Amino acid sequence: MMFRVAVALVLFGAIITAFDIGHSEELAKRKVGGPNMVCYQHPLDIVFILDASSSIWAQNFTKAIAFVNSFIAPYEIGPRKVRVAIETYADVVYTQDVINFNDFLTRESLQKRIAGLKWHHGSRTETGMGIAYMTDNIMPKSRPDLPKICIVITDGKSQDSEKTAAEAERARDAGIEMFAIGVSRAVNASELEAIAGDPDRVIIVETYSELEAIKDKLSGKTCKKIPTTTPPPTTTTTPPPTTPAAEECGMDNPTDIYYVFDPAYLGMERVNWVTQFITHTLSAQEFLHMRVGVISGSCPLDAGFNLKEYGSVADVEERLRGYDKPRLTKLIGSLTSAYKRREGGRPNARKVAVIFIGGKIDQVAVIRNAQAAREAGVDVYFADAGNADPGFLDALNEIGFNLARAGRGARRQALAFVEEICGRY
Template sequence: MDKSVLFVLVTFLAYSAAPAFGTRHAEHTLNARLQSRFRRGIPDKDLGDVIKICSQNPVDLAFVVDASRSIGRRNFTIGLGFVQDMVRMYDIAPDMVRIAVTTFGYGVYEGASFSFSRYKTQPEVLEAIAQLYYYEGGRTDTGDAIAYMEKKQMVEARPEVPHVAIVLTDGTSQRRYFTRDMAKRARDSGIKMFAVGVGRWVKEEELINIAGDPSRVFRVTNYEELKTIKEELAYQTCYEKPKPTPPPKAEPCGSKHPSDIYFVMDQVALGQDGVGWTTQFMSHTVDQEQMGEGMQFGLISGICPFDSGFSLDTYSQSLSLKKRIRQNGSPKRLAQLVGQLLTSAFSESQGHRPDSRKVGVIFLGGKMDTRALLDEMKAAAINGVKLFFANTGNVSQDVLDKLSLMGTVLEGQSTREQSAIFTNLLCPPQN
């Protein structure tokens, strides 16, 4: 039970004890503050159906430390070291974790105790603990110490954060029923109690009476073994959070709106640079996630068998399609190629599906018969082909304006930009 204990107790109290204070708003505010600070301690643990959450949260934490004669000065010092190790796990600050300490033996040693408001930083708390005097008391007045902690120290505790106390002792108190009653009163006031018993002389009944629940009782053979209960205490006191139900997976665009998409290009007019540009555009487009299920692609690029492109149902896999796109052959005039959208391209023999949208992506650039092209574009639009125009460069604004009356001119300078715009227009992102 070394450095993880303090961190874990904070977590346990923040999530299991906080509802007792009825402060949902305050808990939300404190959790928001926590996000701006670094976190210490053990990581969350995935247990299948639930996740063990072990993150630090604001808390007022009181240590009640046995300083009776049976402990001895050496073990008392080791016990204080254990408390210091726990404190080092915390973000000590007025709005985060605050520490109070009470020592006891023959009654309560107020001169070797301090309250929550006394020290405000981790170095101050660590130094104060190191300076606590060992009084070597002749009794074990555990009940008096618990009552002092509850009446004198917890009155300074913040109402909006969990309150927790850890009692460290090596023996059974002289007035065990008084100890039982004082611990119950502390728990009833909203303090989560933990009991750590060291050695064989402290009775199990006493520890349970202090903690109120066997799951919050921890035992070790001697002070040197305090660190051995680290993992047990840590993961026992983390709270369990059910795993969130993942949101339903968005239905692919092609399932709702299947589309048959033809790329149309005149390779002679475009030239080597233009063909390279269109090839990149097509590759970027078929790579888009939205362009998977339900989408078919075809290419119209010539009239001879070796350069005529390919029909909609030729390629079913993206990799094969991209490989074919990179093998474009020689050309035909663009207006004539667009004309194929009206005659043969969108036919069942070429793989067109009657329930799919007809989409044409026309690559503009190089030398074009503008008048003939506009006529073919108008006819395609009238016949239900949804037209998109990808400008490879050097197309006049006048031509683009006229084409925009028949379809969508894709904005952007690069192939990647225009491809992304085309994809989002065809398959708008789901909110």
């Protein structure tokens, strides 16, 4: 009896948990024999579903497709052996990049095509849509009388968790065993379990670099048992084609970045939002070669005064009126000189500033000073810390890049900033 396995990999992310495809009797393990181990497995139909949304970043998507190529390297690819299909998705399913079962029937041609898959950095993570496409358009082309398996790989929570769970249930009702691989510290473990239908069919790792460590555990479950009395045929495993290395953003083009905000203008809650934004960017490996600074309205500008500093009520009132005036426009104006060598600027580095907007502000002054910064060679980005005028943000697009288009959350806008910065190298 021939066995069919359709594997749809959905990479999500976090901590490694138990993962068992559950065909230990029908599907055997990889032949032990050095670095060029070869699988002699029952025929399989494997589908990989890869998250290609903006939060993945190009470097991580490169690691994901390298993992897929490494995963299939031990298999005998062919019309009567293992067949592989691949789907990428984000806010849509990228049908132009779908690889169907019969598109590539040699390992070499298949791996070459996989290595060339494109990261589309979509704005949403529509995992439910991706699963539905697999169920309705890819899996019907699999071979009959084989077990069907779908493995989903993503980095986080989908846009519509209820739809994701419903589509995964529909797939399972159609006889497809669902598996989920999550990749990140922010992964939604309960959603992964809703996809898989069983926590034992979930794997969570913190980074895409850890995917290689789980490869043998997955591939070992799909290899055919070799009779001890009959030696296996002699075959060789062709190494997967080289996937372009994931370059660290800014390695060859260092960048000096200033984060510009006025705490008195934003308020404590939105200042916390700003610190979350900055923390998210600094935690990205891509920022290893960046140099960062902060321009804020904090002390001494907001400091008080001692008992003998002013000798008249009029002088005190004038000083107090200064607390009511947002200093953001003045802070933006300082960008024209902030990148000098004495301030830590590097002559060969790109100049970048993130300006945090929120609430009422002198819009004309902001535009004027931001334009001056741009004319001084500074690439300007605008983040919405919570209550910025949408029309004003749209107007700022003429000067810089509106990060608020990625969503309201600090993490979303921070990821959009990293993506835009790194996409320019």
